[in-house]
């Protein structure tokens with residue numbers, strides 16, 4: 001069996017709402033269907049059947065315009081969301097039988113990380129085939145699946161052979177397969193970025209690769225940096241199941257109430273370190289730092305602040321946590337029985353791509369330091385590095 005080091009599936013139902021309508025109403029099969037808001041209320045198309053797409057009708061355009069393009073279309077307005085949700089549940093139940101690592105993008109689209117279930121379910125291509133078969137059997141509908149070693153390439157792949165397609169792009173093939181594709185195939189490249197790239201003469205992903213990273217950053221800002229990587233099929237963003245925690249925090253309850261501000265700060269530092277380690281392990285970074293405090297009379301409060309950029313660094317979390325503690329609580333004046341610190345407001349960017357505007361150089365060095373500490377801890381156990389990694393800037 002051919003085991004993949006990392007295997008991500010992107011599953012996308014074909015013309016989902018329209019297909020459900022054709023499933024439930026056999027007389028509509030083979031006919032152009034438009035599902036969405038009514039033209040009178042200036043509605044928008046949510047889904048167009050493939051028969052309607054031939055005339056240029058597609059989702060996200062005004063319904064009135066779609067009807068002009070394809071006057072013979074059967075219009076279904078409003079959409080029967082309840083029914084689509086029902087079918088969607090069947091589809092997601094199939095995903096969940098394969099792996100718990102399912103990240104829904106919408107009712108009809110999801111990423112699956114199948115890296116860890118290859119021994120159980122077979123190689124990723126076999127898994128993709130089985131999923132497509134189950135969907136067809138259990139719902140009567142077709143799905144297109146992309147198989148790759150990261151999310152962005154899987155997403156591109158699922159779209160290459162729609163409808164009812166299965167496209168596999170292995171790590172080895174990635175550069176070659178991406179090269180001839182339009183840059184707009186990359187998730188996140190919209191008309192604005194696309195226009196800027198076209199001015200540079202960049203139309204394909206292969207042409208995009210001819211540009212150095214700093215040139216792309218000049219033209220597109222931070223996005224240029226991630227484009228540089230995505231054009232090379234480099235994307236280690238994790239598949240994050242829905243309902244995942246929306247914050248990462250640690251707290252501690254004291255055996256005896258603490259009045260000393262310095263003591264509280266030291267404890268908070270240790271907690272910040274644990275928070276940062278967990279953030280980095282999960283590839284997360286967040287823009288909100290918060291603290292939790294419980295006084296001796298059990299009054300509990302949280303204080304939060306939003307940072308200019310996301311962080312996954314113990315030093316930054318501790319710095320802002322201590323600031324909140326000093327400025328916005330009565331710590332040091334009233335006895336405290338519990339203190340906690342956490343990070344929320346996760347950004348889509350993987351932590352290592354986050355830019356730190358204020359103290360960029362410092363933070364980059366700090367991040368390297370803390371990551372090295374993570375690795376040593378992993379190898380030698382928790383006790384190997386204690387506070388040494390934490391360069392606290394109070």
Ligand SMILES: [Mg+2]
Pocket residue numbers: 012013014015016108109
């Ligand atoms: Mg779809």
